[in-house]
Structures are given as C-alpha cells and as structure tokens.
Amino acid sequence: MNSRITKQLPSESRQSLGKTDSRYWAERIFKPISGTGKKSPHWAMQLCFKSKRLSFGLRTGNKEAAARIARDIYSDLLTLGIDGTLAKHRPDRADDKLEAATIGAWINAATKVFDGSPATFGSYARSLRLIAGDILSVSKSKKRFAASKKSLYRAKIEEAPLSVLTPEAIQAWRIRFVAQAGKSPALQRTKKISANSLIRQARSLFSKKILKFITGVQHPNPIPFAGCEMFPRESMRYNSTIDPGALLQAANEELAITDPEAFLTLLLAIGAGLRRGEIDKLLWRQIDFQAGTIRIEATEAGGLKSEDSAGAVPIEAEFVAILRGYYAKATGPFLIGGSSAETEPRDWGHQYRCEGVFTRLNAWLRKQGVNTAKPLHTLRKEAGSLVATASGIHAASRFLRHADIQVTAMHYADHKERTTVGIGRFLSSNIVDVSQGGITLNTATTA
DSSP: OOHHHHHHSOHHHHHHOOTTSHHHHHTTOBOOBOTTSOBOSSOEEEEEETTEEEEEEOOOSOHHHHHHHHHHHHHHHHHHHHHHHHHHHOTTTHHHHSOBOBHHHHHHHHHHHOOSOHHHHHHHHHHHHHHHHHHTTOOOOOSSSHHHHHHHHHHHHHTSBGGGOOHHHHHHHHHHHHHTTTTOHHHHHHHHHHHHHHHHHHHGGGSHHHHTTOOSSBOOSSOTTTTOOOOOOOOOOOOOOOOHHHHHHHHHHHHHHHOHHHHHHHHHHHHHOOOHHHHHHOBGGGEETTTTEEEEOOBTTBOOSSGGGOEEEEOOHHHHHHHHHHHHTOOSSBSSOOOSSOOOOOSSSOOOTTHHHHHHHHHHHHHTTOOSSOHHHHHHHHHHHHHHHHHOHHHHHHHHTOSOHHHIIIIIOOOOSOOOOOGGGGSSSOEEEEETTEEEEEOOOOO
C-alpha cells in the first residue's frame, strides 16, 4: 500500500496496525536533519527496544521501501536480538555497539551451529582453551579438590575476551610451546606436531562454515588464528618395529585362552586393519562368512568416521574359521561383548563400549614391545604396511579405506621387505679390509 493510501487511513486503523506491518512504520520514519540544518535525502527510524534506544538509517528516499526496511529491522530485533540486528543492518557501526565476545561466549555460540559430532567439537574447544590458558598464564592445580580447581581453570579462561588471541600472542605461544622440549630434537619434533594439531583444531571454531551462522557475537579483527604460521609438516611415516608372526604366536599362546575378547580385537586390528571405533561397533551380521569379508557400514550401533570408510574388507580363510568359532559361542549382536550398559555420547573424547577390552589389550601390547601412544591403532598401521609390501600402495589404500592415497603414503604404509642398493656383487672378488691402520685388498666371495 502506498503512502498516499496510508495517510487516508482513519487514525483508529493506523493505531491498530502491528509493528510487523510496513504501514505502521510509514507513519513513524523520518528524514534526519543535520547540524547545519540540511535535511537528509534518506529516511531513518528510531525505536526503543528492551530499554535501549536504537536508530537506523534506511538507505533510501522512497518512503514505501523505507517502511518495509523498518519493518524488517523490527522483525530482526525479535529474532536476532540487538547485537545480531546491528551486525546485519549496521555493519559499519556494529563494532561500536557489540561487546567483544568472551572465549566462553564464542564456544557456546559455536556449539549451537556446529553440525559435527560432540566429541569433535569437544576437541576443538579443549584446544582453544589450552592455547588461551597458556597465553593468559592460567595454571592448573594438582592439589586437593582437583575437580573444583579444574572448573576454576576453565572459568578463568572462558571469561577472557577473544581479543587476547592476537597474532603476536599466538606466535609467541608457538615458540614457547616448542621450547618446553629443551634441546632434544626428538621432543622438539613431537612438540611441533602437537602445536600444529592444537592450532588446527582451535582454528576450526572460526571456520567460514561456523562464522556465517554466528551473527550475535562479535569476534575481533583479525579473526583469531587467521594467517597463523604453522611449523613445517613433520614426517608421520609409520616405521614398523613389529614382528607380526611373533606377535600373533604370543597372542595365540596367551590371549586366546586367558582373554579371548582381547585376542579377537587384536585379530580384527592386524588382520582386517579395523579402527578402534569400527571394532567397538562391529555386529555379527556384518561378517560375510561365505565371501570372507567384513562389511564396514553405518548401522544402528554407530556411524562411520567418514563416507569413504565404508567398504568390504577381505580376510583370510583361517581368520574366517576363527570367527566361526567365536560366532558359535556368541550371546549378543556384537563381536566384542563390551559393557552391557548403554553409553551416552559425551562432549569430550570418544566413548567406547569395549573400553575395558581395549585397555587390557594395549597393556599386553606394550609388554610385547609395541611402545607407541596408541598400540591398538599401531596394529592397523602394521596391517597397511603388510598389504603395501605384498601388493603395493594402491592396494593398501583400498584395504585401509582411505579417502586419498596421499594419506596412505604419508602416514601408514611402510615396506617391510629389506631393500639395498646391491653393491655387494661388485665387491665379491675384491673386498677392502681396513685393520690396524693399514688397507689391504683380499680376494673373497660374499656370503
């Protein structure tokens, strides 16, 4: 309805119009007058909302269009709140009105728009708190009542503004974090890998797919971690130190009788290259005894790490025979019994039905010399190495169900066969013997 018709409405009708009707605002918008007495060519509006007086320029000289904009601004105040509306309709001045978000406020806002798993978000939030806590020099207490001290530690960090995460502060943190390793190159390497991982996870809370949905919380400029330097990627290539034959023989002699669930878990990890989460959720109906495969798929028991994780994993006839024996004695739908209690998702780490089985198996593996941070996952890497040695990197990538062969090449596959240059054949008749400071040439043959 145009302004001419609006003016003809009886006063009673105008008063009965709601604020979500553009005709209501057509009678209340105005053209501001500057200090010099000059009237603006554009319309503007003023209103009081939740005890705050607000004004907006409507950016047009057309009254009908201005009334519609005013109506939309009021609707946004109802749905987005004051801060969100200022950010949307007055972005050039929003910084003056929006309070800088605290770390806790940003985490709370991000959790509402994050569409991944709670465990993943928990890792992101912990990384952000850890970096911010180090920058703020907030220390954890190891004294009595550690739980309350931990809550206090988190509260101190979350009360701090995001503005503490300046590029200079993050750069200084990176340097200090690695310096904790001292002069040990091995420890420095570990620290650099950890620093990169922490930054990547914390930075994920400020990714574009999160930023575009957060309109009512102000972040500093530049955005935290934007342009942050990373240490050069350290080699993550798996170096095998396992004799799989000896390990399986020891497991068959010890675990097969004393802890059959741990033994089956070991076989699934090294014989099928399954991840811990896949073992935890594996159902008997996912075993195809006829085809000799294990189908990794999303089930009512749980989802996949990624869509690329789905697939049929081939296993040997001997392994199938062992699985038949376990199946004959099975009392439930899962291969590994685990806890009978239902487990609820939590916002930190991963929760497994078979946590007790995994803990026992990891302890046993460490006794066998598998002294890595994740002994059970090391068996998956060993499985990938065995397949790569026998059939090549592409076969290993398919076996491990990686989305990209680069992952297999960089992290998992290690050819276990012994490869040398082959200079021995040139030295078979003349071997240089160095002894007592003298050099003599001897005729010999290599073994």
